[in-house]
Amino acid sequence: MGYVTNSAIIPALIGKGGLIVSDSLNHNSIVNGSRFSGATIKVFKHNNPAHLEHVLREQIAGGQHHTHKPWKKIIVIMEGIYSMEGEMCNLPGIMDVCKKYKAFTYLDEAHSIGAIGKTGRGVCELMGVDPADVDIMMGTFTKSFGSCGGYIAASKEIIHHLKHACPAHIYATSISPPAAQQVISAMKVILGEDGSNRGAKKLARIRENGNFFRLELKKMGFEVLGDNGSPVMPIMLYNPAKMPAFSRECLRKNVAVCTIAYPATPLLLARARICISASHSREDLIKGLEVISKVGDLVGVKYCPVEEKKTTSVKKLKKFQ
Template sequence: MGYVTNSAILPVLMGKGCLIISDSLNHNSIVNGARGSGATIRVFQHNIPSHLEEVLREQIADGQPRTHRPWKKIIVIVEGIYSMEGELCKLPEIIAVCKKYKSVWEKGKERGFHFTCSWIFAKEVLRVDTADVDIMMGTFTKSFGSCGGYIAGSEEVIKYLKYTCPAHLYGTSISPPAAQQIISSIRVILGDDGSNRGAQKLAKIRENSNFFRSELQKMGFEVLGDNDSPVMPIMLYNPAKIPAFSRECLKHNVAVVTVAFPATPLLLARARICISASHSREDLVKALQVISKVGDLVGIKYFPAEPLKQHQDGKAVKFD
């Protein structure tokens, strides 16, 4: 799923005398890669650019521990969409902070300041210039329907990684069918297949996501995340509600993914809904009906529900 993309490349990019500034809710692959690099790690509060600036200013002023020498490299790492929160990264604001503190890749110099971002989806949604992100990571699972992950960056960076990254040097090459699946998916997304299917799918996933999120909120569920995000965590909180919610949904032929400790804090258990462009409106309405019934049964509707539901195609949508 691209786990090794982060965990194997960070130790190649960073090392002793370097500083990694990481969002507090970054994926475990980033956490393990940072720990394995030997670099100093500092964490800023999740998706709060003002706290990132505080950490960045303090670390630049103090320098390395004990010696207070300037850092060899500083790298800020965030995600585009936080997979357990469903939130879009505040990418424009974070990039503005990085630029304020001379966020540039200096060719031929060891000391530089770098910025990385995983998940290109948020870059497209937030209209961020790719030139403002030094290194981009993404997964070929999920929407691509294949396996593995990728790193995008300057020619110098990619060439360096090809010659030094153990995951590239010693790992087995991706299989031809998986590679062709990725190529075909990219062609569809870009419209190189001669159709507008890619644009239609991108529009459809946003439409589906926003419809599903708004209906869940109207029912009284606590749903995390932002509009346009296809990841929707429904908060369960009590660990005892996890098997009850999952099993009751399955009784009605709806399979849900529940997430608990250690992937989340002990008392912040949730069900993670991931919306696809392939979901029809009938699929979504059926799932909403089941989730609503189970939510009443298990007792996870933490807000008052709206009495009237959204109208679709001239007919009232009723979930009971």
């Protein structure tokens, strides 16, 4: 799936004598793939083009460790939407720096493809970046496409190389025909090539659902990370002891939430991650908000002060039905 795609593809792209410059909040699959490659790894501050430029300039000037020879290859890796933060990549700024220093770019769109952009084409479409400028675009078929496996989109030369160099392609079993057809069918729906406007409606619905849910959580006093338009919204719990309490109390009220803690996040930055779907009805969202609000009060995780006039109540929520 997406994890194997990153962890197997990156070592096939770069090795000893190469340099990987990775966003500090990149997914564990990218971290492990980078480590497996044998390349030198440097980290730049999350979504910070200025610090990326500082790292690139310093590394290009110094060259390889000990020998100071030029790097054989430099790849900058980032995500479209960061899975634990809900933030979108500052793609235009990062691309400008990579072009300036002639570094290759690798974009993980696991959470952004099929979910953002006018026609669902992801962060490039949303931010006006030509996809042809991104050397390697990676994604998973397990989220927006409802199937299994992962993909790499790149030039013919890169794909040809990966077909002969990536062990996950050479030795692993291919996805089944029904799984492949599911991906093709989902793409046709998203792009409107199925002869209907279902895809456009779903894209509008996921944006509407996400922005509604995020706004209401903030009104309740929760600290919510991420950008408007992102379907991923982490609710900060912080205290590790409050994480299981929050999860279990929500489950007792028939709402299942995904809680994230160490080692997926730093020890004192535990959170509940909400991933909004186009399939969620307004009734689903309101029910979730009602339960999360009650449990938030019980557990004590509403960290942000709320003005009286902005306080969300059950009665106010029901007017959206």
